[in-house]
Amino acid sequence: MDTPRTKVTAIAGDGIGPEVMRATQRILEAGGARIEWENAIAGGEAFRKGIATGCPQETLDSIASTGLALKSPLETPVGFGEKSANVTLRKFFELYGNIRPVRELPGIRTPFSGRHIDMVIVRENVEDLYAGIEYEQTAGVAECLKLMSDPGCERILRLAYALARAEGRSKLACSTKANIMKMSEGTMKRVFERISGDYPGITPSHVIIDNCAHQLVIAPEQFDVVVTSNMNGDIISDLAAGLVGGLGIAPSSNLGDQAAMFEAVHGSAPQIAGKGLANPTALLLAAVMLLRHIGDFAAAGRIEQAVFVTLEEGRNLTGDIAAPGAGTGTDAYTDQVIANLGRISSMPSRDYQPVVMPHWADEVWHQAPAARELVGVDLFLESGEAPEALAASLQQSLSGSAFTLKMLSNRGTQVWPPAGGHSFLIDHFQARLLLPAPTPGDADGEIAELLGRLAGSHRWMHLEKLQRFDGRDAYAKAQGEG
Numbered sequence: 070m071d072t073p074r075t076k077v078t079a080i081a082g083d084g085i086g087p088e089v090m091r092a093t094q095r096i097l098e099a100g101g102a103r104i105e106w107e108n109a110i111a112g113g114e115a116f117r118k119g120i121a122t123g124c125p126q127e128t129l130d131s132i133a134s135t136g137l138a139l140k141s142p143l144e145t146p147v148g149f150g151e152k153s154a155n156v157t158l159r160k161f162f163e164l165y166g167n168i169r170p171v172r173e174l175p176g177i178r179t180p181f182s183g184r185h186i187d188m189v190i191v192r193e194n195v196e197d198l199y200a201g202i203e204y205e206q207t208a209g210v211a212e213c214l215k216l217m218s219d220p221g222c223e224r225i226l227r228l229a230y231a232l233a234r235a236e237g238r239s240k241l242a243c244s245t246k247a248n249i250m251k252m253s254e255g256t257m258k259r260v261f262e263r264i265s266g267d268y269p270g271i272t273p274s275h276v277i278i279d280n281c282a283h284q285l286v287i288a289p290e291q292f293d294v295v296v297t298s299n300m301n302g303d304i305i306s307d308l309a310a311g312l313v314g315g316l317g318i319a320p321s322s323n324l325g326d327q328a329a330m331f332e333a334v335h336g337s338a339p340q341i342a343g344k345g346l347a348n349p350t351a352l353l354l355a356a357v358m359l360l361r362h363i364g365d366f367a368a369a370g371r372i373e374q375a376v377f378v379t380l381e382e383g384r385n386l387t388g389d390i391a392a393p394g395a396g397t398g399t400d401a402y403t404d405q406v407i408a409n410l411g412r413i414s415s416m417p418s419r420d421y422q423p424v425v426m427p428h429w430a431d432e433v434w435h436q437a438p439a440a441r442e443l444v445g446v447d448l449f450l451e452s453g454e455a456p457e458a459l460a461a462s463l464q465q466s467l468s469g470s471a472f473t474l475k476m477l478s479n480r481g482t483q484v485w486p487p488a489g490g491h492s493f494l495i496d497h498f499q500a501r502l503l504l505p506a507p508t509p510g511d512a513d514g515e516i517a518e519l520l521g522r523l524a525g526s527h528r529w530m531h532l533e534k535l536q537r538f539d540g541r542d543a544y545a546k547a548q549g550e551g
């Protein structure tokens with residue numbers, strides 16, 4: 070009797086999406102993968118139907134029921150218009166782990182050929198700047214909130230360790246910008262230090278993200294698994310893909326507790342869409358990751374080896390990876406991979422084991438400090454006044470209130486009292502207003518009184534509490550602040 074087929078939602082996507090999806094599905098079928106496809110739409114087709122999220126309910130329902138999706142690229146308007154349907158899918162299903170393997174492939178010549186690059190970039194996928202919480206605070210000043218949480222970091226770090234174990238890898242580098250963003254990026258570094266002892270046999274290290282980019286170029290072979298935050302990971306995983314031949318061959322998975330979505334790293338390549346020129350390797354290797362995820366290691370290995378043989382022999386490659394002038398099209402390449410099924414390349418497949426995902430309770434994570442005090446507030450103000458004048462008018466308004474003005478900063482640099490140096494000033498000031506002494510609790514009454522007395526005299530758009538948790542300052546100082 071035939072093995073039952075696993076249901077997978079297939080999203081053919083935009084641009085070259087349908088072409089690379091067709092090619093991938095043909096190779097999977099020929100390679101013996103037991104998959105039943107449930108076709109669904111997202112991206113451009115959904116936007117054109119007026120679905121603002123780019124993700125119709127039927128598509129979300131299909132992924133919720135199969136728990137698995139193979140997705141072609143979806144186009145996103147750049148710098149305007151609706152949010153990315155890709156990001157919506159990742160966030161809707163809480164696909165917090167973006168796994169991007171980067172491996173030198175046979176037959177693909179790059180300046181880094183022969184360096185034995187073989188690493189996995191593990192990127193946090195739902196927090197950080199890509200949470201997409203943005204505001205224009207004044208008519209010319211925009212803000213994007215960078216949210217990084219303790220459990221968000223712990224989940225991705227434990228997933229990175231689980232993946233390292235499953236793939237028999239021995240080193241995990243956590244890469245952050247904790248030297249500058251000591252609280253947000255610093256959370257990831259601190260959690261990394263807290264949990265790394267749970268994984269004997271895997272050597273942890275920390276590398277600052279800009280040096281990580283530098284090291285990836287000068288000595289990429291040193292890396293085994295790299296784990297990092299969302300935007301850092303987006304950038305360095307594209308950089309790393311470039312080392313081994315580019316986006317056309319780079320696969321990825323998006324893993325969460327309830328669902329997993331597999332896709333190419335590249336986009337919809339509108340310039341070559343519909344011409345039969347697209348390279349399906351990235352989506353195909355993503356499908357190989359899907360097969361391993363569902364435990365079909367045999368079909369995964371067979372298809373991966375057929376791709377390696379095809380690349381090694383260099384016959385019927387698509388134009389992006391073929392020798393100059395020797396490129397063929399998607400169909401010829403697909404036929405060649407199918408013809409090579411059953412053959413073994415000189416490049417070994419890794420000995421993959423299932424990734425044991427850490428389990429997280431399905432409840433609101435909340436960690437209250439034992440002691441909570443309020444030191445004051447930062448009030449973000451729109452003003453075209455010079456710092457001295459703004460400070461004077463604020464002090465006048467504050468007369469008789471619980472708060473005193475400690476300093477004004479402009480884009481994070483103290484500009485009143487003057488701290489030396491010369492800042493270009495914009496109409497967005499941070500006023501640090503302190504209570505006479507740290508006050509237990511939230512001081513909401515004092516804050517309400519403060520806002521009442523500033524109403525009409527000062528235009529504010531954002532207030533942050535200056536909190537102390539268990540005796541520790543939970544806010545950053547401005548540049549130059551004493």
Ligand code: NAD
Binds near residue numbers: 089144
């Ligand atoms: P892109 O990846 O589509 O194209 C970059 C370059 O690589 C182009 O020259 C393209 O022709 C080439 N290329 C990409 N994939 C290829 C393939 N399989 N075979 C041969 N050549 C290939 O990047 P872009 O131009 O920045 O983005 C185009 C659209 O794709 C945008 O709307 C963007 O938002 C979207 N996008 C989607 C995803 C996703 O769905 N995950 C990822 C990135 C970009």
